[in-house]
Amino acid sequence: MVFSSLTFIYYFLPLLIILYYGTKSSTIRNLVLIVGSLFFYGWGEPVWISLMVISAVVDFTNGKIIDKNRDNKLRHVALVASIVINLSFLGFFKYYGFLVENINYIFGLSIKYHQLSLPIGISFYTFQTLSYTFDVYRGQAKVQDSFMKFLMFVSLFPQLVAGPIVRYVDIAEQINHRKENFHQFSTGVTRFCTGLGKKVIIANTAGSLSDLFLQGDFSKMSVVGAWLGILLYAFQIYFDFSGYSDMAIGLGKMFGFDFKENFNYPYISKSASEFWRRWHISLGSFFRDYVYIPLGGNRKHFIRNVLVVWFLTGLWHGASWNFILWGMYYGLLIFLERKLYGHLLEKLPVWVQHTYLIVVMLVGWVLFYFVDLGVGMTYIGMMFGVGVTAFIDPITWIHIRSNIFFIVMAVLLSTPFLVKIKAMIVSRFDLFKSDLHVVWNIIMVFLATTMLVGQSYNPFLYFRF
Template sequence: MVFSSIAFIMYFMPVFFLVYYILPASYKNAWLFLASLGFYYYGVRGNPGYLLLMIMSVVVNFVAGKLIEAQKTKRARKAWLVVGIVYDLGWLILFKYLGFLIENLNALFGAMHVKVQLETWNLILPIGISFYTFQIISYLVDVYRRETKAEKSLISLGTYLCMFPQLIAGPIVNYHLIQEQLHKRKHSMVKVESGLKVFALGLAYKVLLANRVGHLWTEVTAIGYESISTPLAWMSIVAYSLQLYFDFYGYSLMAIGLGRMMGFDFPQNFNNPYMAVSMTDFWRRWHMTLGGWFREYVYIPLGGNRGGFAKTVRNMFVVWLLTGLWHGASWNFVLWGLLLFVLLFVEKAGLGKVLERHKALGHIYMILWIPLSWLVFVITDLSQLGIYLQKLFPFFGSTGTVLFQGDYLKYGKTYGIYLVLGILFATGVQEKLLKKNKNRLWVILLLLALFWASVYCMYLGMDDPFLYFRF
């Protein structure tokens, strides 16, 4: 079940909130936990064992948190922390990376003429496992550091880990940020109204913009990269860049809106990233909760920037290699992470200061690098990546035969309006306008119109899954 579906909006959401608001405060977490398990089961009903995996994660980490807190010495606390993290990462590695590892070991054995072939595992990735694994690790580490107390209620910890608004694709919410809200939170009509507005805007971004502009990338992929012109190649990767942003940003807004309706304040996940003037600036604005997690639980524990330039570069390398692998078990994600590391290293070495000082130059720089970085991100076949790069930069080599001349004009007529709107809305100008006039009648009517237009599109079958579900 996805937020942008008739099943969620017309059935799950009304029933959930009707019961949620009727129940006394002491029962709200139990209902939220139970409903979240039901929500998750609907998504994994083809593999019901994944629901059991989720429940086991709650129970095991509840016990691990208790054991970590009970230890008198740091060494003993660390031992139980390691046990908990090994358990959590073990499942992630099994489902997400074992097949990739075996595939590459078999390729290595073949190259070395070793007559050994390991059996390939093709396991279906449990929905949201990358997100909820990081969330529960943050809980264990916070308890280990004595920054928070171990949760006394299994229901409350289950509510934190399984909460359906951010279970599948974030935002990644560190436990200490909402610990107090898990036990005592305020509900008001102001929060409900605000949450509904945010939800409606996120839904419109997803259904009316991301889904539509993303079809250009889908069509070009179906045609074959070798058969498109250079202008269409640029149009298509820009379309994918916009689709990815408004798809994920739309989901994050919907999650924040749903959380606000329940009395939770989830952190923002995006801050107009396409207006960044450097890649460093971009990653302060894009998927901010993931960046914050890596900073707090990987980069700083490694030493951050405290050990001199060489160690800082090493720590950056580790973070961006892991960031790439977190997004997927494929060599293109490794390459993507390394590309980002190189760009950030060059900016840290001096280019970043130039770009910050000359913002017009920085925007031009990012107009090039944003779509190029997403190109490496989206194309998993490295040979196809090479073909696409030749299409973007035809002066570097042969570009193949274009299927028909003027293809960009044809697709421009269909998708041009979505490209223009996507580029305009990526500046954030519309949200500044909505925020300034949030209590005006026309804003309420506009959001209502966007909501029902989105529902109509979903009724017609335009309810594409969120891109980040596969991570």
């Protein structure tokens, strides 16, 4: 089940809201969320519910051991056990096949293996439970005494399968003592509807258009066609993932939780470093706090620390060399900006800085998209005129003219421009603020429903990670 499905919008969510607010008991409300979340996850992954529950048991137990053994070495053992067990689960299900394939290739072997299905959301809930044991170990979070509340944290359906990565310390108080109110619920509905519109109206449309270029006949590709194809994919992955994050944050608010933001208009950035402060913020902050800083951060072994973090960032996204190359590509860019040309870049006109980011970002998305590195390198070459016969071809020109309104809207929605316009309207006509939100929500749900009727299954892109 996905948020952008008619089943979720018209059946699952309304029923869960009725059951949740049908009682004033916080214990029963927690139970409703747990059962609802497990049902939500089990709708598509009934087999792997057990794995998620085991992860919760492991980290709940290790958290208790750490808390009770502050003055002896058993707390170190519990932390190591949490790391080893969680990463073993993640490594086995996500990277086992990749590892065997590379061993076979390097040593000329033919080890047979069964390709395992990847449990949905394992990359996200593994990091969430790990953050709990890390924070309890470091004294930054109080241990959770109730397993039911901890299981609710792990299984909470809004952020379960595709993030954002919600740390226990950020919502601990809300788990124990949250106070739902109408304003928060209403804000959550609007945020959910906005994310729904991003996913169904913008991301799905951009994905259909990008496939015409990225999965088409490269022999007829032009320079403009190559850039347009990957630009459309950039719109797809941004509105898809940020749309999911909006929906997750909105759903959280409906049930009394405040999740941190996961995107902050990354495409307006002026450098690769700034881009990653704005894109998938929860993942970047996780690696910063639990890998980069413990390794020494900026103080010592800077090059090593950057390479380790970006190798892991790439590997986290998938068991494939293109993701590792994509991660290392950004690691190299960030290193060069920090040590070589970053200060020069800052002195250039703003439009030049933006152009630099757009170019390196789009090249990065090519590495991200094409699992076959040879095809990816060929595509990058076409973007710069290698292996193409024309700067622009008639088919590309037709697509640009036919979809110019959509492209312009996607560009504007990638910036705070329309949000600022909306804020000006709301401030000028404050009496109509709630009415505007109601109208907006109705329009988003109506358009999304219209587009979803008869549409084939179209999950969020980050479900695969």
